[in-house]
Amino acid sequence: xxxxxxxxxxxxxxxxxxxxxxxxxxxxxxxxxxxxxxxxxxxxxxxxxxxxxxxxxxxxxxxxxxxxxxxxxxxxxxxxxxxxxxxxxxxxxxxxxxxxxxxxxxxxxxxxxxxxxxxxxxxxxxxxxxxxxxxxxxxxxxxxxxxxxxxxxxxxxxxxxxxxxxxxxxxxxxxxxxxxxxxxxxxxxxxxxxxxxxxxxxxxxxxxxxxxxxxxxxxxxxxxxxxxxxxxxxxxxxxxxxxxxxxxxxxxxxxxxxxxxxxxxxxxxxxxxxxxxxxxxxxxxxxxxxxxxxxxxxxxxxxxxxxxxxx
Amino acid sequence: xxxxxxxxxxxxxxxxxxxxxxxxxxxxxxxxxxxxxxxxxxxxxxxxxxxxxxxxxxxxxxxxxxxxxxxxxxxxxxxxxxxxxxxxxxxxxxxxxxxxxxxxxxxxxxxxxxxxxxxxxxxxxxxxxxxxxxxxxxxxxxxxxxxxxxxxxxxxxxxxxxxxxxxxxxxxxxxxxxxxxxxxxxxxxxxxxxxxxxxxxxxxxxxxxxxxxxxxxxxxxxxxxxxxxxxxxxxxxxxxxxxxxxxxxxxxxxxxxxxxxxxxxxxxxxxxxxxxxxxxxxxxxxxxxxxxxxxxxxxxxxxxxxxxxxx
Numbered sequence: 001x002x003x004x005x006x007x008x009x010x011x012x013x014x015x016x017x018x019x020x021x022x023x024x025x026x027x028x029x030x031x032x033x034x035x036x037x038x039x040x041x042x043x044x045x046x047x048x049x050x051x052x053x054x055x056x057x058x059x060x061x062x063x064x065x066x067x068x069x070x071x072x073x074x075x076x077x078x079x080x081x082x083x084x085x086x087x088x089x090x091x092x093x094x095x096x097x098x099x100x101x102x103x104x105x106x107x108x109x110x111x112x113x114x115x116x117x118x119x120x121x122x123x124x125x126x127x128x129x130x131x132x133x134x135x136x137x138x139x140x141x142x143x144x145x146x147x148x149x150x151x152x153x154x155x156x157x158x159x160x161x162x163x164x165x166x167x168x169x170x171x172x173x174x175x176x177x178x179x180x181x182x183x184x185x186x187x188x189x190x191x192x193x194x195x196x197x198x199x200x201x202x203x204x205x206x207x208x209x210x211x212x213x214x215x216x217x218x219x220x221x222x223x224x225x226x227x228x229x230x231x232x233x234x235x236x237x238x239x240x241x242x243x244x245x246x247x248x249x250x251x252x253x254x255x256x257x258x259x260x261x262x263x264x265x266x267x268x269x270x271x272x273x274x275x276x277x278x279x280x281x282x283x284x285x286x287x288x289x290x291x292x293x294x295x296x297x298x299x300x301x302x303x304x305x306x307x308x309x310x311x
Numbered sequence: 312x313x314x315x316x317x318x319x320x321x322x323x324x325x326x327x328x329x330x331x332x333x334x335x336x337x338x339x340x341x342x343x344x345x346x347x348x349x350x351x352x353x354x355x356x357x358x359x360x361x362x363x364x365x366x367x368x369x370x371x372x373x374x375x376x377x378x379x380x381x382x383x384x385x386x387x388x389x390x391x392x393x394x395x396x397x398x399x400x401x402x403x404x405x406x407x408x409x410x411x412x413x414x415x416x417x418x419x420x421x422x423x424x425x426x427x428x429x430x431x432x433x434x435x436x437x438x439x440x441x442x443x444x445x446x447x448x449x450x451x452x453x454x455x456x457x458x459x460x461x462x463x464x465x466x467x468x469x470x471x472x473x474x475x476x477x478x479x480x481x482x483x484x485x486x487x488x489x490x491x492x493x494x495x496x497x498x499x500x501x502x503x504x505x506x507x508x509x510x511x512x513x514x515x516x517x518x519x520x521x522x523x524x525x526x527x528x529x530x531x532x533x534x535x536x537x538x539x540x541x542x543x544x545x546x547x548x549x550x551x552x553x554x555x556x557x558x559x560x561x562x563x564x565x566x567x568x569x570x571x572x573x574x575x576x577x578x579x580x581x582x583x584x585x586x587x588x589x590x591x592x593x594x595x596x597x598x599x600x601x602x603x604x605x606x607x608x609x610x611x612x613x614x615x616x617x618x619x620x621x622x
Contacts, residue, residue, distance in 0.1 A: 121596075152450065152452040152593060154450070154465045154493065158490065159596055178469060179465060182493035184622060185490075186493050219459070307496050311492070
């Protein structure tokens with residue numbers, strides 16, 4: 001029933017990918033998702049090279065199923081990271097936040113399946129041109145870094161589907177089997193789920209961050225920091241401080257200097273809910289429990305099937 | 312196949328509503344949509360009372376099928392408008408941009424089916440409490456006036472569906488049968504389509520506006536004017552001027568004074584593409600032709616059925 005271009009590409013049971021999120025997606029989460037029949041991704045963006053190697057090794061022990069690594073292309077030691085991925089025999093890489101032309105050919109020469117994450121049709125076509133095997137198109141409702149066009153998933157997916165020849169994975173605003181089916185109606189063949197896995201038991205995010213997220217209501221995240229790079233975050237004290245600084249007409253350098261470098265780690269990994277940055281998607285408005293990654297995959301699969309029958 | 316709570320409520324063949332948009336939705340468009348089996352709405356927001364009466368009378372002559380009128384609750388002569396609607400025997404009213412508690416009871420006492428348009432769960436529940444018969448929940452990707460929470464349709468619909476007891480119509484980002492099916496997967500029982508009808512043959516918008524819209528690519532609309540009231544508009548010269556004024560830290564009064572009062576009419580009705588305000592949704596990125604309202608309804612219905620079979 002779920003067999004399609006995406007399950008064949010990754011050799012998974014379900015076309016459900018867990019987003020490789022910073023401070024959230026260690027080997028425990030990736031292995032749990034892969035063991036449940038989805039594709040788990042280790043998020044390398046918040047790991048030093050040695051730490052990434054350790055997570056890959058532990059993931060190989062924790063699952064016999066396929067898993068992958070997400071690499072933000074702006075990662076400072078990217079060459080080292082890529083060498084580790086090749087040495088450790090990782091078979092699937094998702095690249096994001098950067099130019100897919102830089103590393104796709106090299107990764108593919110080394111037998112790695114490459115998927116690139118984009119927020120617009122324009123970059124989806126560039127990724128295809130760079131030779132990637134599939135594209136994740138992620139809409140405005142997604143947590144964390146986001147596109148300048150502010151195209152929502154509902155608009156983005158059919159727009160990309162119309163022109164793209166390679167398989168398409170939808171992301172942004174997807175946390176349920178219903179939303180997954182909606183994306184399949186629009187032409188996607190897989191979904192990438194971030195926020196719901198970010199608050200799973202196996203997520204390495206701080207427990208206070210998870211508790212905060214499941215209490216959020218609608219409208220409690222906002223896309224901001226467009227002056228630097230658009231990010232969807234929780235409207236906490238840090239967010240209010242950013243809004244105030246902008247009202248005082250502070251410039252980009254002043255904003256950057258106020259933010260400093262460790263805000264994400266503070267918020268998501270150390271649980272400083274006031275001063276840390278808390279990246280999460282709009283679907284946080286209806287997430288209401290901390291559950292296992294396996295329960296999430298199973299629930300999405302069941303709801304997908306039930307909804308298909310109802311339609 | 313399409314018979315459900317929405318088609319029963321409106322007594323239409325299809326659960327497809329044409330948005331009652333200012334400067335766009337006169338009797339020609341409303342009658343054409345109703346004749347095609349959808350629900351056509353006259354947009355009273357840009358009409359003086361006498362003009363609205365004329366459109367209602369002409370609409371009654373142009374179709375034997377049910378049609379309705381959209382009333383923005385902030386309309387200055389709203390009492391007069393509502394009297395005309397009752398006198399002329401209009402059976403369906405969509406209210407928007409205001410408090411549904413003000414007029415719902417009175418309209419319903421006069422035998423009118425009332426639907427309220429909202430952009431958040433909070434206001435959906437308020438509308439239900441006010442006694443409306445159904446709710447339109449409209450996401451961030453929609454053209455024109457929009458919610459402060461910036462909730463996208465994909466996130467908004469399941470969030471509203473989970474709590475709302477009355478029928479739900481999805482709006483924002485919907486211009487195809489695929490998107491309609493996606494909304495049904497999320498729990499909506501009807502869709503309201505704006506942008507695609509705004510560029511239909513029967514739309515009263517200026518031909519140059521229609522031509523401009525079908526040439527737009529992704530990212531060429533933006534939600535702005537949040538300082539006054541959030542509006543999604545085309546990024547034309549007027550938009551650039553607004554952005555510049557904000558960079559110069561002009562305040563709300565200065566912005567309002569720059570905008571003046573006739574920007575929408577200039578843009579959408581008179582075809583001043585540079586200095587007029589051009590309201591349209593994100594789906595403009597893939598609208599590529601001016602077609603009849605009947606062709607739009609038929610295409611959506613066919614695509615809905617085909618997509619359902621494909622899934």
